[in-house]
Amino acid sequence: MKRRLLDIYDALLLDLDGTVYRGGQAVPGAAETVQAARENGTAVRFVTNNASRSPEDVAEHLTSLGVAAEPSEVSTSAQAAGTVLAERLQPGDEVLVVGTDALADIVSAAGLRPVRSFTDTVKAVVQGLSRELAYRDLAEATLAIRAGALWVACNMDATLPTERGELPGNGSLVAAVRAATGQEPVVAGKPARPLMDEAITSANAGSPLVVGDRLDTDIAGAVTAEVDALLVLSGVTTPADLLAAPAWLRPRYVATSIGDVCGPAAGLEIAAQRTWEVDRTDHQLTARWTGNGPPVDELALLRALCAAHRPIDGGEIKVRAEDDTTRAALVALGIARTAVP
Structure with missing residues (x-):
């Protein structure tokens, strides 16, 4: 029997938007994958950079979409920020909270005292969306940091995906405070290490697999934490984005969606493929089909390409x-614009 990805790793660290759900609907196969992981004894952690909602709210939202989740299975960047603060401050220290009440609750849970205004007793600022x-919130943070x-x-995260389009994310507001202070923050969320470490520790995982749709957060976070990753093409990243990415930002696996976690691991790796041949020169890839008939697996071509x-710095390349x-x-992969006859 062919081994599934689910059988190789002891925990799944799942991104949310674009991976488990899109907008107000679960990605097809997400609920079944989470259930299969539990039945297999594989730990599940929902790992999100969203710092505006509590783990309870996240779990409730997932459950409402048909993806069963417990608050203990949720790891947020707010929780990771709380851990960072607790490690660097003394119990009872004041922390100026720039964010939601859920973020303030996490500060309290870390044994610290959340406040909303700057005084000379404030020891830290924590900023979430x-x-x-x-x-006024940004002004108070600026005073404290200075x-x-x-x-x-x-x-x-520079932007926040919504049904109306991309809106300013926490990173955009952090940029305003950076401009006013000339300082750089300690970052808790993906791709920085604290959130990934928090999720791995919570799952008691020795060999976790990150599953996500973004190169700059999910896959980069896996690289930072030195664990394997599966890129799913159900969200932000396109095949053209992946092909143009630098070698260090490539995941080990690429698949259509989260449901492939339950399928055979063989064939999902970025590697040479049996039905496609690819030759490389300095400025061009030349690809040819070597299969005997349908079905044609376009993603296998992407893996072979x-x-x-594997560029050092990334960048597009022509494909013949x-x-x-x-x-x-x-054409099906959406990289026909780089193709030449």
Whole structure:
């Protein structure tokens, strides 16, 4: 019997938006994958940079979408920020909270005292996204940081995906405080290590697998934590993005969606493929179909292209298709704009 990814790793560290759900709907196969992991004895952790909601709220939201979740299975950047603060401060120290009440609750749970205004007794600032954030909040944070307070940012996500489109994320608001203070925060969320370490420790995992849809947070976070990753193409990252990514930012595996975790691991790795041949020169990849008939696996072509093209700094490369099957596969992958006859 072919081994599943689920059988190789002892924990799944699952990103949320774009991986487990999209907008108000679960990604097809997400609920079944989480259930299969539990039945297999594989730990599940929902790992999110979202610092505005409590673990209880996150678990409730997932359950409402049909993906069963417990608060203890949720790891947020706010929790990671709380751990960072607790490690660097004394019990009872005042922390200026720039964010939601849920973030303030986490500060309290860490044995610290959350406040909303700067005084000379404030020892740290913790900054997470809140849609009710005002100028006053950023001003209070600026005063504290300029006075020498430790500054911890829950995450550096520049944008927040919504049904209306991309809106400013916590990273954009952190940038405003950075401009006003000339300081850099300690970052808790992906791709920084604290959140990944928190999730791995919580799951008691020795060999976890990160599953996510973003190269800059999920896959980079796996690289930082030195664990394997599966990139799913159900969210932000496109095949063209992956092909253009630098070699260090490549995951070990790439698949259509989270449901592939329950499928055979063989064939999901970025490596040479049996049904596609790819030759590389300095400025071009040449690909050809070597299979005997349908079905044509376009993702296998993507894996073969990525295995052949491993740039140090990243960047697009032209792809030459030697046959109609390969040309059609490139179109299906959305990288036809780089293809040449």
